[in-house]
Amino acid sequence: MSVVADPDLGEEPREPAGVVPVVVLDDVWRVFPTDPPVEALRAVHLRVDPGEYVAIIGPSGSGKSTLLNVLGLLDRPTGGTYQLDGIDTAALGDRARAAERGRRIGFVFQSFHLLSYRSVEENVMLSELYLGTSRRDRRCRAVEALERVGLGHRLGFSPIRLSGGERQRVAIARALLGEPSLLLCDEPTGNLDSANTAAVLDLFDDLRAQGLTILVITHDTEVAARAQRRVRMVDGQLAEVA
Amino acid sequence: MGAARPRPRLRFADLLDETLAGVFARPARAALTTLGTVLGIASLVATLGISRTAGGQIVGRFDELAATQVTVSARTAGSGSSSRAAATLPWDVELRLDRLNGVVASGAVAEASNPGSLRTVPLIDPQNVTERLVPVFAGSVGLLDAVRGRIATGRWFDAGHVERRDRVAVIGADVADQFGIDRLDRQPGVFIGDEIFTVIGILDAAPRDTGLVQSVIVPFTAGQDRLGITRPDRVVVETVIGAARLVAEQAPVALNPNAAEGLKVTAPRDPARTKDAVQDDVNQLFLLLGLISLVVGAIGIANVTLVTVMERTGEIGLRRALGASRRHIALQFLAESTAMGLVGGIIGATVGIITIVGVAGSREWTPVLDLWLPLAAPFAGAVVGLVAGLYPSVRAARMEPVDALRAGT
Incomplete structure (x- = not known):
């Protein structure tokens, strides 16, 4: 289960070591054209290497969510370059961005975003729906992913019948499907009590140990403390926290 | 995986799966939404089918009798008591008409103006009437076939009877009942006024001229001799x-x-024109009603799909995050509304056909159904659903994933 960038991609390795960083943000700006214009991201530089576990902390309104949207290919920066797995995302069209988003990024949201009318297993299978893989493969991998997060016994359940912690673990299993290069988590414990928060954070530790690249956005210092590297965002600018 | 083109894909089977799951997520709502389409399609199918059935029925009756009947009678010139026939009809109509192309049978008939009452030979029998006023007709040999008559007992008179001016008579079945005549082997006689005739046959039915069953028919030569009949009234x-x-x-x-x-010639109306007139009468209003309910059904589907799109904003955002392109989102909602329309069309066609059969059954008609109707109805329903889903699915596809994810939970 290697999540190191695929060497078959054909892009020239940019580093002498041959390791392609998962994320490279170079002088990224995101300005919303309101009156007056809002500079949500100002000259952001960020490099995330494979296997890193990074927490982005900062007060609300500091631009954390905007950064996550840019990183998740949900939003385009107004300036600067963003390379994901060595691919310059500015060159990608709308459909190609959707495809890369589906293949390379796993999202974990604060509000889980599970479909209440589908079973746990189907919710996880949804992740590879737009990759065109066969349904049987998808089902196998969904069961595998659910077992990985400790929910192998909840396959046919409706998400409505699960606790908050279990729901978030289902969402993480969904994000893991398709072997993404980057797990993007937006306040993953924001809706959870302390016991469930601990369970989810333990799971992140496990995943990190298995080599997954994780980027968590949070304003919870306890969550941030578990990450190996912390980055603080203030007024659209990023600074490493020692 | 490395060689894969960066294009999001969605398999057809998966699209189908997502569509069904989406529709059946809220079964009651889907059922109520389809109701408009069901009603519209059902009324269209029923209208077209019933008018087709009714039209076929009327044309069928024309074929049976009227469409193959021509009656010729003399025009009257002048008015009141001074009126007289403008032209005369001959008795030898079989000779004149049966040679014409398309003629199956022909016969002439005339009613005796003052035949006197009909009675049997004097016999004291309290169960039967012995004297009664009955219409008396003089006919030619071909009359029986021309009115599609059927003889129950005995026979119709032939050319020999006519030539010999025999005093024979064929009596209608009703008359035979009234006078208690049921067997002819003893050659019963009847008096018409003071003239006696031998009964040689009993007429059971005459679909073209049902009055003959309640009367007495004699050969025209005997009628001329004994009953004062001169010329035929009409030729059938x-x-x-x-x-x-x-x-x-x-x-x-x-x-x-x-x-x-x-x-004066009486011939059937043009069957095609009759059919059109009937269909026009029946159709217009119900077709209009069907189309209106179809439009209402489409608006219903559009409305509910739009509400669904708004409710599922979060789902749309999630799907975009999972790699769905805009067209995948549009496709999904379009497929859902089309599926609802299709199901509405199928149920509507079924209800419509049941209605046709029910109406036809209650009227003792043969239900007539054009084959294309039950096939086209679900298709029409699907088109209604497709059109209704256009605007909501465009709205869904236009949503920005960031906004959709933030708005929906």
Whole structure:
């Protein structure tokens, strides 16, 4: 289960070591054209290497969510370059961005975003729906992913019948499907009590140990403390926290 | 994986799966949404089917009797008591008409003006009437076939009876009942006024001229001799199907070449025109109603799909995050509304056909159904759903994933 960038991609390795960083943000700006214009991201530089576990902390309104949207290919920066797995995302069209988003990024949201009318297993299978893989493969991998997060016994359940912690673990299993290069988590414990928060954070530790690249956005210092590297965002600018 | 093109894909089977799951997520709502389409399609199918059935029925009746019948009678000139026939009809109509192309049978008939009452030979029998006023007709040999008559017992008179001026009579089944005549082997006689006739046959039915069953028919020669009958009142012609109008043109000339314009011909209306008129009457209103309910159904689907899109904003955002392109989102909602329309069309067609059969059954009609109707109805329903889903799915596809994820939970 290697999540190191695929060497078959054909892009020239940019580093002498041959390791392609998962994320490279170079002088990224995101300005919303309101009156007056809002500079949500100002000259952001960020490099995330494979296997890193990074927490982005900062007060609300500091631009954390905007950064996550840019990183998740949900939003385009107004300036600067963003390379994901060595691919310059500015060159990608709308459909190609959707495809890369589906293949390379796993999202974990604060509000889980599970479909209440589908079973746990189907919710996880949804992740590879737009990759065109066969349904049987998808089902196998969904069961595998659910077992990985400790929910192998909840396959046919409706998400409505699960606790908050279990729901978030289902969402993480969904994000893991398709072997993404980057797990993007937006306040993953924001809706959870302390016991469930601990369970989810333990799971992140496990995943990190298995080599997954994780980027968590949070304003919870306890969550941030578990990450190996912390980055603080203030007024659209990023600074490493020692 | 490395060689994969960066294009999001969605398999057809998966799209189908997502569509069904989406529709059946809220079964009650889907059922109520389809109701408009069901009603519209059902009323369209029922309207078209019932009018087709009714039209077929009327044309069918025309075929049976009227469409193959031509009647020729003399016009009357003048008015009141001074009126007289403008042209005369001959008795030898079989000779004149049966040669014409399209004629199956022909016969002439005249009613005796003052025949006197009908009675049997004097016999004291309290169960039967012995004297009664009954219409008396004089006919030619071909009359039986021309009115599609059927003899129950005995026989119809033939050319020999006519030539010999025999005093024989065929009595209608009703008359035979009233006078208690049920067997002819003893050659029963009847008096018409003071003239006696031998009964040689009992007429069971005469679909073209049902009055004959309640009367007495004698050969025209005997009628001339004994009952004061001179000329036929009318000539009845049975034609093959489709020949009636042609025969109607030719018959007057054949019957009376010198005064053909003095004869009045009754021929069936053009069947096609009849059918059109009937269908026009029945259809217009119900077709309009069906179309209106279809439009209402489409608006219903559009409305509910739009509400669904708004409710599922979060789902749309999630799907975009999972790699769905805009067209995948549009496709999904379009497929859902089309599926609802299709199901509505299928149920509507079923309800419509049941209605047709029910109406036809209650009227003792044969249900007539064009084959394309049950096939086109679900298709029409699907088109309604497709059109109704256009705007909501465009709205869904236009949503920005960031906004959709933030708005929906």
